[in-house]
Amino acid sequence: MTDGTPHFNIHAFRNALVEWFRREGRDYPWRRTTDPWHILVSELMLQQTTIPTVLGRYDRWMRQFPTPAHLAAVDEQTALRSWEGLGYYRRVRSLQAIAREIVNEFGGRFPDNAEGLKRLPGIGPYTSGALLSFAFNKAAPIVDANVARVLARIDNYSVPVDSTEGQKYLWSRAESLVDPEHAREFNSAIMELGQTCCSISSPDCLLCPVRPFCSAERPETLPVKNPKPQVTRVEHHDILYIRGKSVLLAKCPEGKRHAGMYRFPQREDEHTLSLPHVLKQTYSITRYRVTRYIHHVTDTPLLREGEEFVPLDKIHGLPMASPDRKALNSPTLGKLLDHIR
DNA sequence: AATTCGGGGCC
DNA sequence: GGCCCAGAATT
Missing domain, CATH: 3.90.79.10 (Nucleoside Triphosphate Pyrophosphohydrolase)
Incomplete structure (x- = not known):
């Protein structure tokens, strides 16, 4: 079932998802702020890193570097030391490069459009969409592993989600679905759904707020992914x-x-x-x-x-x-x- | 299109 | 042990 069918009312879908999130959404530090610096730090930490790991590090980092100027001012070694244990250390180099650009070139202000954001190192399609929606409440799509799983199941979509074709499909789908009136909550909600009801191995469809909109026949078999490289x-x-x-x-x-x-x-x-x-x-x-x-x-x-x-x-x-x-x-x-x- | 880049948590 | 992850950049 897609939004082309008479059964899929996109307004009803958005409302069901957003209202569920208002009731059930969990409280994370990065959901208590709309400051783009705080959002950016959380998104870079969360790239390929689980929430429990980041929860143990985020508050301490924000106390140490409460503004871009604080991170811009320290040397790279200090930044790396503070990131230690999180892995993917290019992320913190990107973060510091962004902080310095924000301070020195942009007068402390973040770009609020996709073109400007994606020019910054370490910011790709996902992180750009996350900043636009979470910080600026703009109707930008996001597709991460959670969203990919939810969308693949809703559409009963069996093309590998990490293929070029799969990515193109998912981004287009996310763009058409995001609620222009409640972008921040909608994007938070669809990710939250992927972490809870619509989990990987044991989806709990009985609790799902958007079950009437879902076409998955065997949700636990979706999404399909390409094989991993050999160890x-x-x-x-x-x-x-x-x-x-x-x-x-x-x-x-x-x-x-x-x-x-x-x-x-x-x-x-x-x-x-x-x-x-x-x-x-x-x-x-x-x-x-x-x-x-x-x-x-x-x-x-x-x-x-x-x-x-x-x-x-x-x-x-x-x-x-x-x-x-x-x-x-x-x-x-x-x-x-x-x-x- | 494939590979590189970490590490912790969970089963 | 293997699997997964709020991806982006490089080749």
Whole structure:
């Protein structure tokens, strides 16, 4: 059933969804504000990151950087350190670049149109629509994983939602559905529906406010997605080398993964590999399944580009990826580092 | 059109 | 362990 059929009354659909949201919608910090800076921070944090994770970080970030000027004023290292643990660190670089542009070029004001917003780094179709609707209450469409799931089910649409054709269809559909009178609430509502009634594996259609408008025959089988890339297993060998009260760390180069962040130096030579490891970790990063060994080196290693000795009391302030921070805070390494504390 | 970029939470 | 996510940028 689509809005071309006599059964689909678009006004009734919008009203049912918005009224349900007014009753049942959950309270998030980013739903208590229309300040574009606060909305922008929440949207960048939430890109490919779950609400529970962001809830644990959002308020602290907003206290530290209450305005674009606050983030614009600190160095990149500080921004990365504050983002630590959230991953996809390009997001915080984009956020800081936006903050500086807003302050220095736009007199502290955000663009309120899609063309202006999409020119900013890290802002694509979704985040642009989110800012326009959540901050400015403009009738811009949004399509995220929640909206894609809801729309695919409502239309019983079985083309992969992550295909070009699927994306084109969903964006067009979202644009035709968004309520021009209540854009902010409508977009919040359709996302909320995807998180609650219209969840992935066990949709609760009995509680769904828009069930009369839904064509899904087997909702749990929708949406269809393209297959994921295969997981590759890799092994990394890194070193812990202590000199005086300092530890040898490497700064990750620009343009690569974890750019600007610090890590334990990598060594894959036979001598290092022959040393027993003091720590073994396994973790996943994007499509890689990593087994990582940290070897305790006592002979002075040859220093490489980007490697430097960092006093132990300075390491806390440097940005590190989660596995490295966890390694540093592990009891095993902690015991070794206690000697130089 | 495919790949790169993290990490935590959940099952 | 595998799966998922309030995506965007790059190749």
